[in-house]
Amino acid sequence: MSEAQATAPSGDREGADERLRETGLATRLLRRPELGALAGLVLVTLFFVTVANPAMFSLAGIMNFMAPAAQLGILAIGAALLMVGGEFDLSVGSMVAFAGLAFGTVLVVWDMPLIVAIAATLAFAAGIGAVNGQIVLRTGLPSFIVTLAFLFILRGLTLVGLKWATDGSTQLRGVKEAAGDGLVLQLFSGDAFEGLFAWLAANDYIETFRNGTPKVTGVPVEILWFAAIALVATWVLLRTRFGNWIFAAGGDAAAARNSGVPVTRVKTILFMVTAMCAALVAILTVLDAGSTDARRGFQKEFEAIIAAVIGGCLLTGGYGSAIGAFFGAIIFGMVLIGLTYTDIDQDWYLVFLGGMLLIAVLFNNFIRKRATGER
Secondary structure (H helix, E strand, O other): OOHHHHHOOHHHHHHHHHHHOOOOHHHHHHOOOOHHHHHHHHHHHHHHHHHOOHHHHOHHHHHHHHHHHHHHHHHHHHHHHHHHOOOOOOOHHHHHHHHHHHHHHHHHHOOOOHHHHHHHHHHHHHHHHHHHHHHHHHHOOOHHHHHHHHHHHHHHHHHHHHHHHHOOOOEEEOHHHHHOOOHHHHHHOOEEOHHHHHHHHHOOOOOEOOOOOEOOOOEEHHHHHHHHHHHHHHHHHHHOHHHHHHHHHHHOHHHHHHOOOOHHHHHHHHHHHHHHHHHHHHHHHHHHHOEEEOOOOOOHHHHHHHHHHHOOOOOOOOOOOHHHHHHHHHHHHHHHHHHHHOOOOOOHHHHHHHHHHHHHHHHHHHHHHHHHOOO
16 A cells, blocks of 8 residues: 555545446436437337237338338437537428428429439528528527527418419429439439348248238338438437537537537537438428428427437437437337327327327436436
8 A cells, every 4th residue: 555545534535436436337327318218119119019910010010100200200310419409490390391392393393303403402401590590699589489480481481482383282293203213313212122122022031912022122211311310410429529519509508618619600500400301301201202292391390309308308408319319209100100000099199299298308307317416
């Protein structure tokens, strides 16, 4: 034992030991924001395994509920990043409709190539997101109020724009014909890995119809986009300096500025990313449907925020997880489609939305206090 250790008061040694003590596994798990969403996913899965038709968890059934989960999840991940940064965007549902109008106009009305329509739509959405962010940051108005205004502005502009583009209709058709065919279309529409699934069916690894056609012809591309965006967002949050800036800007913007974090730039980029996620959902859904209409994305802003909250995002900012939003969106898709595999009235889905939001907020607050020692 060294002289310093021998002469140190016992209280100092205990204090040092306390500071050096490793955090327990249970505490580390409680600090993970996605814990509640993962637990909720397990409970919902067990519920449907018990009450639903077993076909729900066949390969075809899984694809059925993962497709809408992916569309919502892309929105939810964008919303989660923005919430971690301390802001809201209530206009993403209307942005889906407005971006669908922009995409359809460039592709069908102006007869531009598909790649140009996609790029223009994403850039246009990013511009609107930047406007949202600048209004919030320059005026000091709550993002809740600013984006609520844009919720109505964008929905109204969609109605006006569709009537202009179609001579009075609120639906723009002809998208599939204008899109043509090719690699770009395959990246944003249809199923991926069709050759693999055909081989699996031919070798009796997956279910087929009587004529030998596989019941599942491939993985819907929106699911691949969903998974890729979740992985990239998680990497950005946890492994990059920009991710640290997001947490800092959402936790305490003033302290973050004093530490050199470009808060205004970070939050503006987050508004742009959220709007581009909505535009991507618009492109995916419009190409699949072959048309766009004024009600596209209706109320998706609320579902996206609820999925983000279920995923562990705090309404106060500075805390959250992209993977949590990923799990939260899967819960929504599972319940939305899963109810059709049961005898339960599908209107219970709305009750589920409200109930899950309340439970998630209560659970997240409880976990946060347990993990941080707050009272």
